[in-house]
Amino acid sequence: MLTSEQARKNQEKYGFNELVEGKKKTPVQIFLEQFKDFLVIILIIAAIASGFLGDIESAVVIFIVITINAILGTVQTLKAEQSLNSLKTLSAPTAKVIRDNNMYEIPSREVTIGDRVILEAGDYVPADGTLIECASLKVDESMLTGESLAAEKSLEEAPAGAPLGDQTNKVFSGSFVTYGRAGYEVTGIGMETEVGKIATLIHSAQEKRTPLQVNLDDFGKKLSIVILIFCGILMGVSIYKAGHFDKNVFADAFLFAVALAVAAIPEALSSIVTIVLSFGTQKMAKENAIIRKLQAVEGLGSVSIICSDKTGTLTQNKMTVEDYYVDNQRVTVDKIDIKQPDQKFLLHSSMLCNDSTNVGGKEIGDPTETALINLGSNFGYETLELRQKYKRVYEIPFDSDRKLMSTTHDLKEGYAMLTKGAVDVLINRLTKIKINNEVREITSEDLKKIEEMNREFSEDGLRVLAFGYKELTEKKPISVEDEADLTFLGLIAMMDPPRGESKDAVAECIAAGIKPVMITGDHKITAAAIAKRIGILKDKSEAVEGAVIESMSDEELQEFVPKISVYARVSPEHKIRIVRAWQDRGNIVAMTGDGVNDAPALKQADIGVAMGITGTEVSKDAASMILTDDNFATIIKAVKNGRNIYANIKHSIQFLLSGNFGAILAVLAASLASLPVPFAPVHLLFINLLTDSLPAIALGLEPHSNEVMKEKPRPKGESILTGNFLLSIGLEGFVIGLMTMVAFMIGYKTDGALLAQTMAFGTLCMGRLVHGFNCKANKPVIFTKRFFDNWYLIGAFALGLLLIVAVLVISDLHNMFKVQTLNLSQLGIVFGLALLNLPIIQLLKRLRYGSNN
Ligand code: ATP
Numbered sequence: 001m002l003t004s005e006q007a008r009k010n011q012e013k014y015g016f017n018e019l020v021e022g023k024k025k026t027p028v029q030i031f032l033e034q035f036k037d038f039l040v041i042i043l044i045i046a047a048i049a050s051g052f053l054g055d056i057e058s059a060v061v062i063f064i065v066i067t068i069n070a071i072l073g074t075v076q077t078l079k080a081e082q083s084l085n086s087l088k089t090l091s092a093p094t095a096k097v098i099r100d101n102n103m104y105e106i107p108s109r110e111v112t113i114g115d116r117v118i119l120e121a122g123d124y125v126p127a128d129g130t131l132i133e134c135a136s137l138k139v140d141e142s143m144l145t146g147e148s149l150a151a152e153k154s155l156e157e158a159p160a161g162a163p164l165g166d167q168t169n170k171v172f173s174g175s176f177v178t179y180g181r182a183g184y185e186v187t188g189i190g191m192e193t194e195v196g197k198i199a200t201l202i203h204s205a206q207e208k209r210t211p212l213q214v215n216l217d218d219f220g221k222k223l224s225i226v227i228l229i230f231c232g233i234l235m236g237v238s239i240y241k242a243g244h245f246d247k248n249v250f251a252d253a254f255l256f257a258v259a260l261a262v263a264a265i266p267e268a269l270s271s272i273v274t275i276v277l278s279f280g281t282q283k284m285a286k287e288n289a290i291i292r293k294l295q296a297v298e299g300l301g302s303v304s305i306i307c308s309d310k311t312g313t314l315t316q317n318k319m320t321v322e323d324y325y326v327d328n329q330r331v332t333v334d335k336i337d338i339k340q341p342d343q344k345f346l347l348h349s350s351m352l353c354n355d356s357t358n359v360g361g362k363e364i365g366d367p368t369e370t371a372l373i374n375l376g377s378n379f380g381y382e383t384l385e386l387r388q389k390y391k392r393v394y395e396i397p398f399d400s401d402r403k404l405m406s407t408t409h410d411l412k413e414g415y416a417m418l419t420k421g422a423v424d425v426l427i428n429r430l431t432k433i434k435i436n437n438e439v440r441e442i443t444s445e446d447l448k449k450i451e452e453m454n455r456e457f458s459e460d461g462l463r464v465l466a467f468g469y470k471e472l473t474e475k476k477p478i479s480v481e482d483e484a485d486l487t488f489l490g491l492i493a494m495m496d497p498p499r500g501e502s503k504d505a506v507a508e509c510i511a512a513g514i515k516p517v518m519i520t521g522d523h524k525i526t527a528a529a530i531a532k533r534i535g536i537l538k539d540k541s542e543a544v545e546g547a548v549i550e551s552m553s554d555e556e557l558q559e560f561v562p563k564i565s566v567y568a569r570v571s572p573e574h575k576i577r578i579v580r581a582w583q584d585r586g587n588i589v590a591m592t593g594d595g596v597n598d599a600p601a602l603k604q605a606d607i608g609v610a611m612g613i614t615g616t617e618v619s620k621d622a623a624s625m626i627l628t629d630d631n632f633a634t635i636i637k638a639v640k641n642g643r644n645i646y647a648n649i650k651h652s653i654q655f656l657l658s659g660n661f662g663a664i665l666a667v668l669a670a671s672l673a674s675l676p677v678p679f680a681p682v683h684l685l686f687i688n689l690l691t692d693s694l695p696a697i698a699l700g701l702e703p704h705s706n707e708v709m710k711e712k713p714r715p716k717g718e719s720i721l722t723g724n725f726l727l728s729i730g731l732e733g734f735v736i737g738l739m740t741m742v743a744f745m746i747g748y749k750t751d752g753a754l755l756a757q758t759m760a761f762g763t764l765c766m767g768r769l770v771h772g773f774n775c776k777a778n779k780p781v782i783f784t785k786r787f788f789d790n791w792y793l794i795g796a797f798a799l800g801l802l803l804i805v806a807v808l809v810i811s812d813l814h815n816m817f818k819v820q821t822l823n824l825s826q827l828g829i830v831f832g833l834a835l836l837n838l839p840i841i842q843l844l845k846r847l848r849y850g851s852n853n
Helices: 004-014 027-033 038-052 056-090 194-198 211-242 247-264 269-286 295-301 341-352 367-378 383-389 423-429 444-459 502-511 524-534 554-563 572-584 596-604 617-622 632-672 681-691 693-700 706-710 723-774 791-809 811-817 824-849
Strands: 094-099 102-107 116-120 128-140 176-188 289-291 303-308 320-326 329-332 357-359 362-364 392-399 404-410 415-422 430-435 438-441 463-472 486-495 515-519 543-545 566-568 588-593 607-611 625-627
Touching: 004 094, 027 056, 038 056, 038 247, 056 269, 056 289, 056 681, 056 693, 056 811, 116 128, 128 392, 176 392, 176 596, 211 247, 211 269, 211 295, 211 632, 247 632, 247 681, 269 289, 269 295, 269 632, 269 693, 289 632, 295 303, 295 607, 295 632, 303 572, 303 632, 320 341, 320 367, 320 444, 341 367, 341 383, 341 415, 341 430, 341 463, 341 486, 357 367, 357 383, 362 367, 367 383, 367 486, 415 423, 423 430, 423 444, 423 463, 423 486, 444 463, 444 486, 444 524, 502 515, 502 524, 502 632, 502 706, 515 524, 515 572, 524 543, 524 566, 554 572, 572 588, 572 596, 588 596, 588 632, 596 607, 596 617, 607 617, 625 632, 632 681, 632 693, 632 706, 632 723, 681 693, 681 723, 681 791, 681 811, 693 723, 693 791, 723 791, 723 824, 791 811
Parallel strands: 303 515, 303 588, 430 486, 515 566, 543 566, 588 607, 607 625
Antiparallel strands: 094 102, 094 116, 116 176, 128 176, 289 625, 320 329, 320 486, 357 362, 392 404, 404 415, 415 463, 430 438, 463 486
């Protein structure tokens, strides 16, 4: 065992307990990657070519614009990476170590050589080491040995050179505890562990692309092909129209076609999704939901079923004992009399067959057990003293499949095994009963009374534990077979009140078209009573015990699940089947879990949700989201965030695509009408690479609204590009293109091509900036507070406006940007037409979606 000082020194000497990651990309590499896009390379070549042919200014401006755009891209990528990294730190694994004789929970990377580590079911083994204490420890070492059965450990030393799988008194980093408890001393960390030796450099895990990104990339590719063909045709047409063919004609046509392609192809879609998702996850982390997999954010938007644990998630997990049932009578907590031998024995048993501690007010352990020792201390019993007096010599730890826990104690005058657990399990193991300090055979009358009492407690929403014991003549290890032939001692009923916010969260969840389902290890009647109180269950018939689904086929289960809101006495296998049944019905399912056995169900669910406080490391590792407050209401908040983030991404995409479409329409119209091209290449690049990217990101960061919770969940697998969405893009793009062409025609009629291009450029650029406000919501927002609620958007608009006005007004820039000086009325027309996009598109929204109220 180390002191904190020794641990610090060892850390300095041996370094952190982590596997070396592959090199990260430097900012310079990220910057250079921004130029990797095929079209950008072509554009640079085209600009250089046209520079050689005399248009040096254009070439310089294009180069500057591309560079600024690359800087913007680099900053965004770095920021997104930063926020994803901070998420990783938040969900980093932890380990329990004993230093200075105290137990601390520390990040696993801080575990060092010589540390004493405590292991419990559900913990990851943080480093290699040798066992010092061991209680029925079983470890899953499949990651190292490929052996899927858990390995049983003991203090017995293995012969030198034994293969890993046979080293019974050693534990290895990367494996996890499936059962039991142990303490061990660390002998190897980081790359010196067995797993470190076989792991070659771990490359910093590439984030998998989310379904939305895959969907958008796919769309982007198809769209690119169409646009490239269009640009190719356009290039041919303009060469043809020129009437002759020379270097300059070709270079001009080529540069324009490439610029149009760069401007129209939405290559930034997928990276906007990354940026918005990663910023969204930061907001979620502040609201207690840590996202471990980015896909989960999207998935949350279409969750239609939430399967939640009861204890601690829907309830407070702050238990207090309310009643005893002992000597065949109910005793409320204020009437407990420890002068009565059986009541005293029950109290002692509940403190001894118990792993929780409460030292100086710091509670460590399972709240069910903490409630029991807290009651003991009310009667003046010091937990550690009592455990010292009646030493525990053997134990079979609690597990939620068996629903029992047993410990053997040295009672001085002999040994006794104390067992506590679920009433319905323990009752089948009873043969005797202790009443008024006398033991006799248990009768069916006694059993009936116990069951009645259990029902009565449960109907009050109380959690009930049964206690039994068995005297032993000798000190010998116990196994689950020994948990039989017990003498009944009593029942203890505890209250675990629902969380204050659960009822509202359940109501919000139902209003949002999501079905909440309670899945609990607790008794059916207790579960139903709590479920009813918080609104999950309306009728008793909606509650069943997990075992009823065992005889059902998968098809039968699929028919069955919609009728049920509460599953009690559930085993981890039931959980998986319930999730699958809902998934087979076409639902996206979120499922909570905390134990080591919950990991498969968490992986099976679309959104596995682990508990940050009470959850095991294994369950956290299997989950895609961790609740730092273990609270059901947080899941609902996360769903709201998920839906809002999705809506924002959609608005941002709508903004980009409709604007691009407007530009293409203008080019197409001019070409069909045999007019000059409406924009110079630098105009298109200016808009697309400078003034457009910031509003697009700002739209992704729109403040979240409650509106989204009034809608039904997004259908599973629905593409973001629904018919309705594409129609919006088409209509809005048309309006933007129309305004641009009106400006172009006015300019053309007044003073020819250059004025026409200047006015078209100004109108399109400003029109798109204004359009940012249209894209805030599907419904009109023009006369609402919401219009001004996004400061990022207002900022992006102001900056864009400043840039375009500077280009239009500062005459020194005119040559560079291929514009001509506008007089006041021409400026007025440009502003007016750009602004007209707002009322027209808002009116269209009003016609299609109704008003906002
Ligand atoms: P949830 O699944 O909603 O978290 P839960 O905490 O009741 O509910 P489990 O922890 O699997 O689920 O407990 C199942 C049953 O086992 C409980 O209803 C109780 O009767 C019994 N039990 C719980 N904790 C202990 C314990 N520490 N020792 C003995 N029996 C226990």
